Amino acid sequence: MTLHLAVALDGAGWHPAAWRAEGARPDRLFTPGYWAELVAEAERGLLDFVTFEDALGLQSSRLDEPDGRLDQVRGRLDAVLIASRVAPLSSRIGLVPTTSTTHTEPFHVAIGIASLDHISRGRAGWRPQISGRPDHVAHFGRRPPFPPQDYSPDRDPVFAGHVRTLFAEATDAVEVVRRLWDSWEDDAEIRDVATGRFVDRDKLHYIDFRGEFFSVKGPSITPRSPQGQPLVTSLAHDRLPYEFAARSSDVVYVTPRDREDAAAIVGSVRAAEAAVGRTEPPLRIFADLVVFLDAHDAAGRRARLDDLDGAAFESDAHVFTGTPEELARLLLEWREAGLEGFRLRPGVLPHDLTAITRGLVPALQNAGAFRSAYDTVDLRGRLGLARPASRYAA
Numbered sequence: 001m002t003l004h005l006a007v008a009l010d011g012a013g014w015h016p017a018a019w020r021a022e023g024a025r026p027d028r029l030f031t032p033g034y035w036a037e038l039v040a041e042a043e044r045g046l047l048d049f050v051t052f053e054d055a056l057g058l059q060s061s062r063l064d065e066p067d068g069r070l071d072q073v074r075g076r077l078d079a080v081l082i083a084s085r086v087a088p089l090s091s092r093i094g095l096v097p098t099t100s101t102t103h104t105e106p107f108h109v110a111i112g113i114a115s116l117d118h119i120s121r122g123r124a125g126w127r128p129q130i131s132g133r134p135d136h137v138a139h140f141g142r143r144p145p146f147p148p149q150d151y152s153p154d155r156d157p158v159f160a161g162h163v164r165t166l167f168a169e170a171t172d173a174v175e176v177v178r179r180l181w182d183s184w185e186d187d188a189e190i191r192d193v194a195t196g197r198f199v200d201r202d203k204l205h206y207i208d209f210r211g212e213f214f215s216v217k218g219p220s221i222t223p224r225s226p227q228g229q230p231l232v233t234s235l236a237h238d239r240l241p242y243e244f245a246a247r248s249s250d251v252v253y254v255t256p257r258d259r260e261d262a263a264a265i266v267g268s269v270r271a272a273e274a275a276v277g278r279t280e281p282p283l284r285i286f287a288d289l290v291v292f293l294d295a296h297d298a299a300g301r302r303a304r305l306d307d308l309d310g311a312a313f314e315s316d317a318h319v320f321t322g323t324p325e326e327l328a329r330l331l332l333e334w335r336e337a338g339l340e341g342f343r344l345r346p347g348v349l350p351h352d353l354t355a356i357t358r359g360l361v362p363a364l365q366n367a368g369a370f371r372s373a374y375d376t377v378d379l380r381g382r383l384g385l386a387r388p389a390s391r392y393a394a
Contacts (some may be wrong), residue, residue, distance in 0.1 A: 002371055003331065003341055003370055004077070004284070004340055004341025005045075005047050005360075005361070005370065006047060006051060006094075006342070006344070007039055007343070008344070008345045009035070009346075012024050013348040013352065015292075015302070016309045017072070017091075018305065018347060018349065019073050021301075021348045023350070026073070032086070035052075035082050037354060039089070039093060040089065041354060042353065043093040045357025046354060048341065049125060049231075049379060051096040051097070051343065052079035052097045055076075055098075055136075056103055056140075060176060064133060064134070064136065065294075071188055077295055079097035080116065087120040092374040094124070095120055095124055096122055096124075096127055097113075097127070098126075098129055099128065099129075100128075101128045101130060101166075102130050102138075103140050106172075106174075106177045106339045107180065107216060107220075110181060111163055111180075111222040114181055114222040114224075114239060116230070118225050122378035123378065123379050125231035127235070128248070129235065130166040130167060130232060133146070139296050147162050154391055168213070169212075171244055171248055172211045172214055174232060174247075175209065175248070176214050180207060181229055182207075182392055184204055184205075185200075185391075185393050186224055186389075186390065187222065188204055190226070204219045205218065206218050207219065207392075226378060226390070227378055227387060228388050230380075231251060233252070234249040235255075237251050237255055243266055246269070246272040246278045250284060250385060251284045251286060254266075255288050256268065256334070257391065262287060262339055266332055266338035270282070277299050281386075284340045284384075284385075286340065286342055287341075287342050288317040288342075288343050289343075289347060290313075290315045290320070291320045291322050291327060291347060291356070292319070292320070293324050293327060295324075295359070301348075315345075317345065325355070325359070327363075328364050328369075331364070340383075344356055344360075
């Protein structure tokens with residue numbers, strides 16, 4: 001089975017001191033050329049897709065509030081706009097930006113991702129995420145303050161209920177977006193100059209969604225895109241987000257610590273699919289890993305970054321430090337747990353991205369576990385997902 005590989009792009013890399021590393025480009029972080037070069041390198045390595053991180057508050061070393069630090073990257077460009085900018089400069093790689101479901105209207109998301117799918121000719125995806133930080137609420141002023149967040153193992157029941165509400169809202173948001181993507185049938189545009197008919201009104205549909213969080217009439221203002229339904233992906237660490245992914249996503253990113261943990265998580269994801277009565281094709285399960293890759297001294301390079309930051313690097317995902325060849329062996333071992341692919345988070349950009357495309361990819365190709373050329377243009381097709389028909393088509 002051929003592995004699927006994606007990379008998660010975030011600022012100068014996933015290590016907080018990445019912007020200070022040799023070869024980093026902190027002066028270019030907020031330029032379109034920086035992102036275009038990263039995506040071009042990922043496409044050169046034949047990767048399935050790239051994801052673009054985003055949030056509605058400044059980055060923080062704390063989970064629940066700003067930290068006030070000035071020695072780490074703060075600030076970012078809008079993920080959907082980055083993806084739209086690099087789409088015409090690439091031709092095969094998938095582009096998957098992140099947006100919040102908590103403070104962003106699903107109608108805006110639907111037309112933004114559908115437009116990206118048109119611009120990229122069928123290579124768009126979307127990663128919805130909840131925004132639970134109180135300071136995010138203060139940026140919008142449309143909700144009451146969120147309760148204080150408790151990240152201890154025995155979480156406060158109020159906090160747990162609050163998170164359940166955010167995931168319920170996210171589920172509704174994705175459903176609205178998906179219905180809006182279907183609200184134009186494929187042949188709704190006639191463009192008949194002779195008769196003066198541009199659109200067949202009978203093939204534009206009200207979605208008439210009414211739920212606990214949204215009431216959206218539709219239709220969308222954006223015609224149905226090349227994939228019909230752009231790829232929806234989500235990050236999940238526990239039962240509640242597994243069930244959200246099972247209801248709403250095509251791909252789920254999980255965070256196992258080793259092969260045995262990966263097998264257990266795959267079982268939990270499949271159980272979540274059964275619990276919610278999923279009828280779509282099974283979730284494609286990707287494991288997330290943060291990677292520090294070097295042919296000789298990856299550990300030393302990571303240690304120098306830790307010294308610059310003043311703390312040992314930690315992550316929600318497994319952190320791999322070693323050679324590309326060693327990483328290839330680990331991925332092949334973890335694949336046996338039932339994983340379809342991996343989303344790699346480069347510790348430092350562009351260094352670890354280049355190590356993926358020019359070191360890891362050849363090692364996997366030599367093992368017969370990775371493609372030698374792109375076989376499809378559209379992102380859904382690359383993952384073996386059919387193009388769905390509009391639910392409103394007669």
